[in-house]
Amino acid sequence: MVALASARSAGKVLSFAGGEVTVREATPEAFDGLDAAIFSAGAGLSRELAPEAVKRGCLVIDNSSAFRMDERVPLVVPEINPGAALEHEGIIANPNCSTAIALMGLYPLHRAFGLKRVIAATYQAVSGTGAAAMAELERQVRAWCEASPAAPEVYPHPIAFNLLPHVDRFLDSGYTREEMKMENEGRKILGLPNLKVSCTCVRVPVFRAHSIALHAEFEKPVDLGRARAAIADFPGVELEDDPGENRYPMPVDWAGREACAVGRLRIDRAFANGLALWVVGDQLWKGAALNALQIAELLHRKSRLKTTSAA
């Protein structure tokens, strides 16, 4: 295991798996001899260094948006489209966090009833923006307690006790890039290029774990019992749905957990064959690091199987 970063971080010592790892500079040559690398440094660096790693025989699992919509690059959620991962040409893309979390709720229902149309409204934690945004929320809340102002730095407006219907850049259509990622990446992962999707993405004053209100229309008649079973039986997602006991997924409960949670599952009242649901997941786990590791494990398992059957 090696840890690569910018020249600025080179030399730092990190604790890892009971031992220590010294960070090295991420030069093209640093990928010599590596089997696989997980990239998590933004689209610009991924575009620059991923081809260098691939050239050196190193498989790249990329967490940025750089290659997600590239036709030659599989975009993978291992529970949903593991087969796509095997078709790679050196790079596999890890999806956007809101997309991965929404699909963990939608895919089991798609298998049962055939997804046709999705309306999503997100409630996204500041951790999705990074450590500086988490610090900004904390700074603004502490300043509010002392009745002293704390100007926004990471976001264009205050986030404490506020909502920003603004995640990632705005496009000319009036949608944000985040909203379009959910549509385009969702279609690619599900293999449904004509799926109708419309999203509103909103940043909320929550530290960690994204929540998503989903209203979905299906091809086939839906059945609540079968829908509940489909969610409960699916790996990586838990059904937490007992409203009579005030049990439903909440971000404070699902922050730091690997599984996503589905609750508020009910017949949608606006569609003929519709279901409404509420999905919560830690975007640092299923929305990012966990999914990338699962892709690496999947390929490692497959390559071992191949080696075994060839022997």
Place this chain on the structure above:
Amino acid sequence: MVALASARSAGKVLSFAGGEVTVREATPEAFDGLDAAIFSAGAGLSRELAPEAVKRGCLVIDNSSAFRMDERVPLVVPEINPGAALEHEGIIANPNCSTAIALMGLYPLHRAFGLKRVIAATYQAVSGTGAAAMAELERQVRAWCEASPAAPEVYPHPIAFNLLPHVDRFLDSGYTREEMKMENEGRKILGLPNLKVSCTCVRVPVFRAHSIALHAEFEKPVDLGRARAAIADFPGVELEDDPGENRYPMPVDWAGREACAVGRLRIDRAFANGLALWVVGDQLWKGAALNALQIAELLHRKSRLKTTSAA
């Protein structure tokens, strides 16, 4: 002007319009000689006292849910269905806060294109629950700053840095009463008994002003320019929609303001004739007190007009 409340509050002195008002107990006889009363004391008391007031010739504008779906009682947003107010038999109902705010964005678009289907996800401030909930959010945030726990009292779970997909009681269908109010009251106010509506209502750690993500389908082809003009020209709602300049409605900006705001107006990508929008409004103003006062003013104006024309 008289102020009526429970026996417990009787005798309290309130400042009002530059003078003072002493609170009196709300007995049936207290309504003798009054022209109109605004009720804001919960459905139980409204059911008990509104008929007593009506019996004494006092018009009741009721802010509770007691009579909203009663066929003999008009449910009124003055900018939308002022005519309905004139059909009253003594009681006029003031709608649920999220309903009123959502309709301020939807109705101008309905007039232009004919509303067919609405999917709503709300982001509701704690002020909707009352003063105790605002104090609870403050208490939990201050406790968090001091790293000491503050157990929830008003809500079943912590609200600071959290989300509760739970507003009002749960019904057997899995929907909450709040979600059904938006559907049923919206249909009644718009005069569209078959309008397809599906809502997810969520409590967020915001002190004041509700926000609502709306995805709506229309009968006629939509046009963004006409949609923008329809919103901008409608009284009581402002178009705040310049995403390139990071301008969109946010609860911190619209708390304490009488008008509602619409932003993020765009062509909906999931419906053939669809629009998506984001509406924010102070639920203590348009969602409650302001709307009740507007109903009183509307009837006062109409009765003056009647008196004038009869003279």
